[in-house]
Amino acid sequence: MWINSTSARSMWIEALTLQLGYNATLVAIGAALLGIAAGATGTFLFLRKRALVSDAISHATLPGVGIAFLIMASLGGDGRHLAGLLLGAAVSSALGVAFMLWLTRRTRLYEDAAIGAVLSVFFGFGVVLLTVIQTVSIGRPAGLSDFLLGMTAGMLYRDAVLIATAGLLAIAAVWALRRPMTLVAFDSGFASASGIRVRYVDLAITGLVLAVTIIGLKIVGLILIVALLIIPPVAARFWSDRVDHVLLISSAIGGAAGYLGAALSAVAPALPTGPIIVLVAFALFVISLLFSPVRGVFSVWLRHRRQQRRIHLRQGLLAIAQDVPIYEHFTIALLLRAGFVRGDGVPTEEGRRQADQACRDEDRWAVARRMHAHESVVSRFDGLRPLESLLTVDEIAEIDRQLTERTECKEVAS
């Protein structure tokens, strides 16, 4: 299926530009809305440091799906009405949350043990129900295992509309509650002191996670929906240190992952959709990890290198000013490249001038560090930046007045 032929390539392009048909388009839009809602909700969960709670919530849906199917099938019909199945999933997953909270509040078990217990036991019971359904042979249970890993191929029109609408509602709910949730996620103590009921806000976050899980059941599947709640905020964290920005970026990453994943899966209808969406999200995460200009690996490395050069250059210039020999090869190379020394190690005119300037700046910094008036400026910078760019002309003049005639910088050499 991954053959690199032209027809395959045009299929990919068609998929990404939504020319695969009305239903596939609707599913991709639904998945994008789901991704936005998941990315936003996941941000609050992530900031509350409770990301893995979503794993318990999603696994706890399985018995509900099974029971809803059994009830609907025994009432007649094929038992596959999506809204009914999702309702069952919501009820059992709410029970799972209640059980988890009960375990952590009423016993001395920690939250992680409660999460693991709920997810494995509910999922295990769900598997039992699935085998019961196979045994009793009522209804048409063929599609039930699609809820595990997601399956958008052959999705009914009314199901796609249901998912898209629910996704929109979830986004609206996140938008409406964004302020209290941000406050609680960022500083629950302050939120509590400002009169926000932290417990209710936590409940709202959990409710939204539950909603996202239910909506995503058919598209991403219950095993991997947790990825759509965790990966976007973690990726977004590399792009910004501000909560509101992380929220927006996370939503965008979630939406992109949902859209691209669903569109790609339309090309490969035999494959479950969930893993494709998750791998697209993971690719976006890897890009963020490596290339984000804020906290990405490359930009951090580049910043480190630049700082290293500035320090070497400054040390080299000070050495020129103090007439001490330089042995460090990297420093010599940097001075040579900047044209501050000649090949034989003798400083150029420009080098001498720069060295004097560096020396004066060093002295000014030393004075400025002793002056209380400049404490806020001084503590924020590393002393490599020319002081002229930070202080006013008058302030520099005041510093120079305090400088003794024999500068401290050159004193070292004598």
Place this chain on the structure above:
Amino acid sequence: MGGEFVMLSLTPILIGVLAAVACALPGNFLVLRRQALIGDAISHVVLPGIVVGFLLSGTVNSWAMMAGAAGAAVVAVALIELIRRLGGIEPGAAMGVAFTSMFAFGVLLLEQSDTSSVHLDVQHALYGNLESLIWVEARGWGSLLDPVALAGLPPELPRIAVVAILMLAFTVIFWRPLKISTFDEGFARVLGMRTNLIGFGLVIMAAIAAVAAFDAVGSIIVIAMFICPPAAARLMTNRLEHQVLWSIAFAVFSAVVGYVLAGYGPLWLGAEDAVSAAGMIATVSGLVLGIAALYAPHRQRSGAPADA
């Protein structure tokens, strides 16, 4: 009754019991160290490892798949550390990123490759295949002494038995360092113990137990047995020695009762087929935990209130 029981039920029950005990033993320390979800993460990343092991070796040679699973566990641990260090991400979220992505990769790899000739699919990985591990050669209890029949035992049984013994040996031999570093890491370091080495060893042991049990019974039992019996045992006693014994008892109880309910329960109710044994064992272990949370003598925190 005897002959049929030995042939159809004895080996699955034994494998279930051994897998449950092998997971519950390291689970005791994981639950106390707030690392309970490591079992969850490992059992997810085992899937891509097994698939890669299968694709590279081209056979269902279980040693190749075990090696692949172990490799995947190492990759997962490295990935989690990388995400934590580079991004300053909390461990739970870093774990969530790593194990979901690797699981998704494993599923796609599995669906893409031709594994129709062998018994390897996502459902099998999740629920295991306990019911099918029957002892075809057995003719009755006498077969236990018959070398020809014993040679026909499902290979999963000796493998999980070795791993269960390994877990027991690990727990007994490293009892003191495990206990001290779990309850008071600072004190353990003062005594000169390499606490991060102990922690790492524990995770490796958990991974071995998870991989071996996964091979025999699927990931759902692995997660349940890592957490439910030790958690229930934690509510029974304040002594670690007793907790470990309780957890073994709960694990054995869950495995036996779960298997019997799954295999014979539906027949008693008049249905024809059995239900998933793996699912039922997990369910029973959850019921045990629920009862322990309601009635166990040491269920409450002593001292500081819960929210502290």
